[in-house]
Amino acid sequence: MLKNILFGCLLCVSLFGYGQKTILYDKNTSSIPEDDLLSIAIDGQGNKWIGSARSGLLVFDGESYTTFSEMKGDFFTPIFKDSKGNMWVSFSALVETVGSVDVLARYDGSRWWWYKAEDIGPYNISVTDICEGKDGTLYFAGPEGFLVMLKDNKWELLDLPEKDMVALSVAVRDDGVIALGFGRPDCGLLIYQDGKWKSYSEKGSPLVINVVRALKFTDDGALIIGYGGGFGDGGFSVMKGKKWTHFNKSNSGISDHMVRDIEFDGKNYWMATNNGLVKFDGKKVTSTFFRNGMFKNVINEIAIENGTLWITTNFGLIKYVP
Numbered sequence: 001m002l003k004n005i006l007f008g009c010l011l012c013v014s015l016f017g018y019g020q021k022t023i024l025y026d027k028n029t030s031s032i033p034e035d036d037l038l039s040i041a042i043d044g045q046g047n048k049w050i051g052s053a054r055s056g057l058l059v060f061d062g063e064s065y066t067t068f069s070e071m072k073g074d075f076f077t078p079i080f081k082d083s084k085g086n087m088w089v090s091f092s093a094l095v096e097t098v099g100s101v102d103v104l105a106r107y108d109g110s111r112w113w114w115y116k117a118e119d120i121g122p123y124n125i126s127v128t129d130i131c132e133g134k135d136g137t138l139y140f141a142g143p144e145g146f147l148v149m150l151k152d153n154k155w156e157l158l159d160l161p162e163k164d165m166v167a168l169s170v171a172v173r174d175d176g177v178i179a180l181g182f183g184r185p186d187c188g189l190l191i192y193q194d195g196k197w198k199s200y201s202e203k204g205s206p207l208v209i210n211v212v213r214a215l216k217f218t219d220d221g222a223l224i225i226g227y228g229g230g231f232g233d234g235g236f237s238v239m240k241g242k243k244w245t246h247f248n249k250s251n252s253g254i255s256d257h258m259v260r261d262i263e264f265d266g267k268n269y270w271m272a273t274n275n276g277l278v279k280f281d282g283k284k285v286t287s288t289f290f291r292n293g294m295f296k297n298v299i300n301e302i303a304i305e306n307g308t309l310w311i312t313t314n315f316g317l318i319k320y321v322p
Contacts, residue, residue, distance in 0.1 A: 022290065025060075026316030032058070032065060037312035039077035040303040044085050048303070048310055050317065051076030057089060060317070070112060071105070077301075080130035082138060085109065090127035102126040104140065121157035122146035133172040141167035147180060160190065161197045171215035171223070179223055181212025188212045189225065206244040208233055216262035216269065224280075226259025226271060233257060236271065236280075247285055254278055255287035255297075263302045263309075268322075270309060272299035277311065277320070290318060 026035045039051035048060040057076045059066045073093040080088040086106050093103040093114075102125050104115045117125040124144040131139050138150040145165030147158045160180075169181035178192035188210035189200040200207045211228030214236075218224065222240035234257025235248035247254055256275035263270050271278040276297040277288040289297050290313075300312045311318040 021321045023319040024290070024316050025319070030316075032060075032317065035316045036314050037300065037317055038075065039079045039301045040310055040312045040317075041079040041081045041087065042303050042305050042310065043081055043087060046305065048317075049079050049081075049087055049089075050312060051079050051089065051091070057091070068107075068112070073100070073103070078127065078130055080132075082132055083136055088130055088138075090125075090130075092126075120148055120155045122148060128167060129169045131170050131172055133176065134174045135176075137172075139170050139172055139178070141170040141180060143167065145182075147178075161199060162187070168211070168213050168228070169215045169226075171217050173217045173221060173223075175221075177217075179215045179217070181215050181225070183211040183213075183228060185210060191223075206237070206239075206246075208235070208237060208246060208248075214259050214262045214271070216264065218264075218269075224262055224269060226262055227257060229256070229258030229274060235259065236262075247280070252285040253287055254285045255289070260299070261301045263304050265304045265307060265309075270302050270304070272302050272311070274298050277302075277309070279322070288320075290320075291315070 025032050033055040034052050036053040037050055038053055041049045043049060050058040050060060052058060054074050056067050057071050073091045076089055076091040078090055082088065086108055089105045091103060092100050094100060104125050104127055106113045117123060122142060122144055124142060127140050127142050129141045140148045143166050145160055145163060145167055147160060147167065147170065149156045149158060165187065166183045167180055168183050171179045180190040182188055187199050187201050188207050189212050191198045202210045209227050212225055213228040214226030216224045222238055225237045225239060227234040227236060233248035235246065235254050236259050238245045248257060255278060256273035258274040259271050261272040269280040271280065277299055279286050291297055298314050303310045309320040311320060
């Protein structure tokens, strides 16, 4: 059952340069309990489910925030809404008998269902990314290198070519092709197609660096690959068949080489970076900044609702109408 923690109308502030198109909800201008917000998803009623670092799981209805009394823990990320309306959340739960335990939880609209590692199969169930295939199969990636499928209420742990691979991101194409992003010296990307895994690395393929934090398949079957910054150019690549196109600070308008999240609004692709919000229309890259100063525009995740972007940052929640 939802337990209200904060009531009343929220105050808000418009950020520089964008008038009423950009609104910031933070501790100084609203009743949000903290500014360090990690993840976001929107349910079928338009509620914004926000994962915070220390204040639990927040549900924002546009006026007030609520939380779940039974969801005690921290680092609520990722959050995902499936095609059946279930809300999935990964977090570090506080259990009185054993302390902090990584948990995957599902809310079906009336109650929570908790899943631990022994319920599903992997050694560790600290989920890093979730996506859904066209057939309704759910895919859960994790830092121990696991990929778990949930289909017809049955869990299946998929074998990867190598063990101890740190899976950072997952995406599935409509025809069932799976892309997995990693962060290890000898493999940054795995593609599963026709029953086989193919490995891509910085040294042995056009992959720019071996840290892939975000993945998104386009409507025409191409794959957008968002890199994890670090050394090298980073930014993102578009892989379509055997053709690769790279976008970085030296050849495009991207503001940062760290890409954490990629979302599509039906026309443009939006990317969360360490330095601002990035828009990609398929050819041109442009960046939007919300505050002045170095390290002031770290974007964590994006959710899109009827053309409006809801953005989690380490300085609050942003509502942005492009």
